[in-house]
Amino acid sequence: MAFIDFSKREIQCKIVYYGPGRGGKTTNLLCIHKAMNKSVRGEMVSINTKGDRTLFFDFLPLSLGSIRNMNIKIQLYTVPGQTMYNASRKLVLKGVDGIVFVADSLRVRKDNNIEALANMEENLKGEHLDITQIPLVLQYNKRDLSEGDIPILSVEEMQQDLNGRLRVPAFPGSAINGNGVFETLREISKITVKQVHEKLLKR
Numbered sequence: 001m002a003f004i005d006f007s008k009r010e011i012q013c014k015i016v017y018y019g020p021g022r023g024g025k026t027t028n029l030l031c032i033h034k035a036m037n038k039s040v041r042g043e044m045v046s047i048n049t050k051g052d053r054t055l056f057f058d059f060l061p062l063s064l065g066s067i068r069n070m071n072i073k074i075q076l077y078t079v080p081g082q083t084m085y086n087a088s089r090k091l092v093l094k095g096v097d098g099i100v101f102v103a104d105s106l107r108v109r110k111d112n113n114i115e116a117l118a119n120m121e122e123n124l125k126g127e128h129l130d131i132t133q134i135p136l137v138l139q140y141n142k143r144d145l146s147e148g149d150i151p152i153l154s155v156e157e158m159q160q161d162l163n164g165r166l167r168v169p170a171f172p173g174s175a176i177n178g179n180g181v182f183e184t185l186r187e188i189s190k191i192t193v194k195q196v197h198e199k200l201l202k203r
């Protein structure tokens with residue numbers, strides 16, 4: 001939940017990385033953690049992980065400098081993508097201010113992407129949030145696989161599947177190489193902070 005601390009001149013926002021299992025949400029956070037200076041980021045915490053599968057969530061706090069004299073603190077979370085962990089996804093979504101939906105470019109994951117987006121819309125509704133109103137950015141991850149023999153979806157097809165109605169910013173990426181990770185983070189931070197700032201100052 002976003003809040004503003006006037007004594008510290010600080011705004012805090014919560015951004016959740018959502019998407020199908022094995023899409024690359026945790027890899028995004030690991031990449032951000034690795035690239036950012038210690039003065040900017042806190043420690044990354046992964047709660048309950050089995051191998052590389054998230055069973056509850058990952059958490060990474062960032063201090064993104066200041067906008068209009070307010071210090072911006074962002075908390076990044078990931079949800080577990082596996083279908084059976086919906087209760088955890090609902091918990092992690094509580095108080096969300098902005099979302100990165102990480103879709104998997106592998107062709108075999110086409111339906112998983114669509115299902116995960118529908119599941120997200122449903123869970124947002126449960127929090128009285130509208131998918132068309134919340135700050136949202138899509139990332140089409142694993143574009144590096146286009147160089148191999150494994151069939152992947154074209155960006156156009158992913159746009160049709162996932163972004164036809166929403167028309168939100170979408171970035172191709174390869175979280176494993178760091179490509180697109182910071183473009184995605186920059187955009188979601190910008191639009192989330194803008195909305196949070198407007199909402200909190202209106203109250």
Ligand SMILES: Nc1nc2c(ncn2[C@@H]2O[C@H](COP(=O)(O)OP(=O)(O)OP(=O)(O)O)[C@@H](O)[C@H]2O)c(=O)[nH]1
Nearest residue numbers: 021022023024025026027054080081142174175176
């Ligand atoms: N080739 C390739 N592999 C990737 C990329 N991003 C992630 N992976 C791999 O995909 C697997 C799953 O990545 P994770 O980041 O753990 O996926 P997740 O979305 O957190 O998965 P859950 O925690 O189960 O929801 C790992 O083996 C990653 O190394 C990418 O851009 N390209």
Ligand SMILES: [Mg+2]
Nearest residue numbers: 025026053054
């Ligand atoms: Mg994960």
